[in-house]
Amino acid sequence: DGGPFERGASAGGSTGRLLRSQAHLPAPFTVPLPVPPVLKPVRSDGAADHYEITQRAAAVEILPGLQTEIWGYDGRFPGPTIESRRGRRTVVTHRNTLAVPTVVHLHGGKTPAEHDGYPTDVIRPGGAAKEYVYPLDQPAATLWYHDHRMDFTGPQVYRGLAGFHLVRDDEEEALPLPKGEREIPLLIGDRAFAADGSLRYPALDPALRDRPGVEEAYRDGVLGDVILVNGAPWPRMAVSAARYRLRFLNGSNARRYRLALDPPPPSGPAFVQIGSDAGLLPAPAGHARIDIAPAERFDVVVDFSAYPVGTKVRLANEFGEGNLSHVMRFDVVRKAADDSRVPSRLVAAEPVSRRDAVANRKFLFGRGVGGHGEHRQAMWTVNGKPFDTRRADARVRLGTTEVWRIIADVHHPVHLHLAHFQILSRNGRGPRATDRGWKDTIDLGGSEVAEILVRFTGYRGRYVMHCHNLEHEDMMMMSNFDVV
Ligand code: C2O
Numbered sequence: 001d002g003g004p005f006e007r008g009a010s011a012g013g014s015t016g017r018l019l020r021s022q023a024h025l026p027a028p029f030t031v032p033l034p035v036p037p038v039l040k041p042v043r044s045d046g047a048a049d050h051y052e053i054t055q056r057a058a059a060v061e062i063l064p065g066l067q068t069e070i071w072g073y074d075g076r077f078p079g080p081t082i083e084s085r086r087g088r089r090t091v092v093t094h095r096n097t098l099a100v101p102t103v104v105h106l107h108g109g110k111t112p113a114e115h116d117g118y119p120t121d122v123i124r125p126g127g128a129a130k131e132y133v134y135p136l137d138q139p140a141a142t143l144w145y146h147d148h149r150m151d152f153t154g155p156q157v158y159r160g161l162a163g164f165h166l167v168r169d170d171e172e173e174a175l176p177l178p179k180g181e182r183e184i185p186l187l188i189g190d191r192a193f194a195a196d197g198s199l200r201y202p203a204l205d206p207a208l209r210d211r212p213g214v215e216e217a218y219r220d221g222v223l224g225d226v227i228l229v230n231g232a233p234w235p236r237m238a239v240s241a242a243r244y245r246l247r248f249l250n251g252s253n254a255r256r257y258r259l260a261l262d263p264p265p266p267s268g269p270a271f272v273q274i275g276s277d278a279g280l281l282p283a284p285a286g287h288a289r290i291d292i293a294p295a296e297r298f299d300v301v302v303d304f305s306a307y308p309v310g311t312k313v314r315l316a317n318e319f320g321e322g323n324l325s326h327v328m329r330f331d332v333v334r335k336a337a338d339d340s341r342v343p344s345r346l347v348a349a350e351p352v353s354r355r356d357a358v359a360n361r362k363f364l365f366g367r368g369v370g371g372h373g374e375h376r377q378a379m380w381t382v383n384g385k386p387f388d389t390r391r392a393d394a395r396v397r398l399g400t401t402e403v404w405r406i407i408a409d410v411h412h413p414v415h416l417h418l419a420h421f422q423i424l425s426r427n428g429r430g431p432r433a434t435d436r437g438w439k440d441t442i443d444l445g446g447s448e449v450a451e452i453l454v455r456f457t458g459y460r461g462r463y464v465m466h467c468h469n470l471e472h473e474d475m476m477m478m479s480n481f482d483v484v
């Protein structure tokens with residue numbers, strides 16, 4: 001047989017293999033939803049807010065009654081949420097007390113290259129520290145920070161090294177959107193657990209090594225059979241009959257979700273999208289369902305006043321079966337006053353057009369071969385080449401715009417550091433309804449071709465583009481571009 005793994009191809013085209021848990025799992029919707037705490041600066045001065053985070057191992061209760069060892073920012077999964085004001089410099093000192101090197105990348109951030117978390121720019125284990133400086137001269141958005149160590153991002157993020165970093169600005173604050181307790185970041189991620197509660201992951205589990213199927217699982221992507229939201233299995237949350245702003249982040253290694261509400265609201269769309277990866281949309285957009293690939297963010301408003309008090313509204317995953325068809329549940333428990341609304345204009349649109357492009361490039365995300373001699377093996381490549389820190393596959397000029405055609409053999413969520421983009425087309429047709437806005441990650445299906453309009457603003461230096469299926473990334477599906 002194929003060992004402990006099952007093919008995960010039914011999971012909405014995610015490439016990956018399903019790893020089953022051996023631990024006793026709770027019934028869905030029994031554990032309350034945790035919300036990660038907002039980190040306080042250790043010091044603020046005229047120039048910056050300073051934060052300190054210790055990366056450490058910790059035992060936490062994820063499955064009721066069992067302890068799971070995680071690697072977490074401040075020992076938490078998700079890590080504490082950092083909140084920054086646009087243009088206010090944020091300095092985060094990360095101390096690595098883990099037994100392995102780490103790298104921190106602020107995903108979606110416009111960050112100078114030396115602070116961007118280049119895959120080989122590690123913080124040594126055993127107590128070394130690095131100061132990451134984030135200018136955050138960019139609009140309000142849902143960013144996240146996570147580990148990015150070359151070849152080991154999959155296992156290190158799986159173990160818990162991920163958290164939210166929200167950017168706020170005056171323009172957003174002036175909008176009457178839901179705020180405070182009605183604005184909730186939701187990190188969705190799948191995991192599998194051994195009988196003792198420890199996380200199962202192929203490369204880290206000596207008992208699993210050399211079992212048939214493990215290599216393939218590692219190469220395809222790892223899918224777990226437990227869906228966690230903010231680190232809790234299929235949680236539930238009591239809500240008022242009011243509007244809520246939900247910031248969805250798919251923090252999974254390889255799983256895609258098709259989010260929907262069950263029951264759908266009797267009137268109006270389930271989700272009113274107000275923001276994409278990189279910030280608010282010019283105008284809101286209603287969706288009945290949202291496909292979300294690893295690393296994508298969708299900032300939405302859900303109006304629970306459309307439901308009678310007493311309704312239990314399941315956040316469903318239409319790509320999954322059985323327990324994998326559940327994400328979490330919202331229980332509408334009380335009536336409440338609500339003066340929030342979603343205005344028909346959110347932020348000023350920044351006009352960009354294909355005519356602004358000064359170059360066209362093509363990148364094929366597909367299988368290939370890497371290594372030398374007897375170590376040659378199948379890997380994931382970009383334009384047929386595995387990642388090499390010494391080779392840049394594009395030189396782009398700071399301040400210019402380019403059209404990039406990205407082609408995928410199987411499903412690959414493709415992410416660019418530094419540069420944000422708009423999706424121009426898919427397979428020669430227009431973008432999906434959920435493609436609008438500035439993005440940093442595009443969800444590409446098998447045999448799909450998309451054109452993106454990329455704007456290279458910010459900083460000079462070497463940055464990466466890669467597949468955000470973290471096992472693909474670790475299997476070399478990454479490429480450098482130099483901003484000159
Ligand atoms: Cu979210 Cu290069 O990563």
Ligand code: CU
Nearest residue numbers: 412467469472
């Ligand atoms: Cu991929």
